[in-house]
Amino acid sequence: MKNLFKYREAWLLLAIAVVVGLISTRFPAFARPDNLAQVFNDTSILMILALGQMVVILTRGIDLSMAANLCFTGMVVAMLNAAYPGIPIPLLIVIALAVGLVLGAINGLLVWRLDIPSIVVTLGTLTIYRGATFVLSGGAWVNADQMSPAFIGFQRAVVAGIPVLSWVAIGVIALFFVLMTRTALGRSIYAAGVNPTAAVYAGINVGRTQFVAFCISGMISGLCGYLWISRYVIASVEVANGYELNIIAACVIGGVSIAGGIGSVGGAVLGALFLGIISNALPVINISPFWQMAISGSAIILAVVLNARGERRQGRIILKKAEAR
């Protein structure tokens, strides 16, 4: 048990359980399995995005352009669907992944080849991608009425009791788990973040690893572009405006260190779930909207404080061990 609580994920799980418990005192139906399954479904997109962001943060980067990429890709698939309703959904998803990949690769190339800090690159591309969405659509919206039933219905179809959207999230989580813990790429992403110098000596191309990380976050944004648009059934320039901050917040709450190198798939997923539960629960427990914002904000700061303390302690322990030897 003591060992278990060394892991940040266990603490987060406990925090989530406490929050759910607290909410249940005011709204008993909240903790029912069917409601929790719905919360999971509502949070799916944030979880998927948080995993993409995590990979970039692990390599000591940050991707501020994810929401803008999502908005652009979403507009592309929505317009394609409106113009050619016959395109099958799997093909549209491939297109979304490809468009997202291209936008992510632009970020990655600028960071890798021109050696510009990723925060600057993605701050720029964030504006560029939003602007491009405006140019592409001419400022017009794509409405629910223009989308085909298959386009909207895909993620809502229920398979084995839960919607496809949840299955997509589960699939992506599994994929990332394998990628981060069982592949050479996953290990080199950690290595590039923990100690870039040592990583170079170990034969890892740090720049290329960062490039690949941005490609991954781009593809994830592209996938979520389709998911978001078909979920909220409207494609406009305003889509997911400011959402990059929620994505980063989910990572931070999940224990992904902004300094790079530290973080896990489980942490990012739980961080997103924590935010999802809060935004799902606050409306049902009748709290004034002004307090809602304050509560969400406090949760983020609290998580960061705990996170920073946790990391510091970890550092000391390692040193003590080294001295003892």
Place this chain on the structure above:
Amino acid sequence: MSIWKKLLVTAAFSAAMVVNAAYADNVKIALVVKSLGNGFFDAANKGAEEAAKELGDVELIYTGPTKATAEAQIEVVNALIAQKVNAIAISANDADALVPALKKAMERGITVISWDSGVAPEGRQLHLNPSDTNLIGETIIKLAADYLPEGGDVAILSAASTATNQNAWIDAAKKVLPEKFPKINLVATVYGDDDSAKSTDEAKGLLKSYPNLKAIIAPTTVGVVAAAQVVTDEGLIGKVNVTGLALPSEFKKFIDNGASQAVALWNPIDLGYSAIYLAHDLAVKKEEAKPGATLSIGRVGTVTLDDTNSAAMAPPFQFDKSNIEEFSKIY
């Protein structure tokens, strides 16, 4: 600053002066909207273009920030002052924050009017309401009540908790409730911030908190779509009626599938058209904006200013199964 930069800046300035001189004969009227890329405002621009064509001597500038914030709009206004436009017609993101910038514009002799979403009286010469606040408040309740002969619980899903428009309408709605709609029970007012994701969360919250809810009233185009999609997804069509203010093109699907019986909205085309007419009245015809004055708004008719120099254009227009098809093609 290097010599090259100085040269460039000088060149740019002289070019701007030449351009200014060339257009000196036309009245430059800027239609400033809350944010670009919003179907409602694009429709308003269509009306504005129509008015500009009718008036003949108007050079229309359609502009606004890409993000619907007061800060971004102040920058747009400052840029317009620098361009020396003749009139600014603005739909404001904040009633007070824009006052200093607009005052500066008026000091430079620019005609300033607000439309759609207003500015505090000291920051504009007149304000054109799309409709009368009381009328809208009554309409949004009536839209729900018409389909609830037995009465029942309803809830409001609004935009931001600070939105000038929505708050005024909701207050007006609450006022008419007890006397005109005694059977309608307003159980909650929640805020979706005009954001699809937040509005969806809030709508789901309403359905969970109030299992007997009969209608969700969303007096905002973003919220109403989100609420209708939630009702569709949760299989509550026929049990919960979604209504409020919606753009026909955006909302057609939900009238068709039965998630909503009827919604209302004013005509944004007429609104943009009227705003340009009023700006032209003041800037060119030198008419004075004072309480009681009657001003022309072209084909839409005339408006009379009240004590705060505000005027109402027309009552909201209702869309249901009979006419949504036709209007969804327009805006």
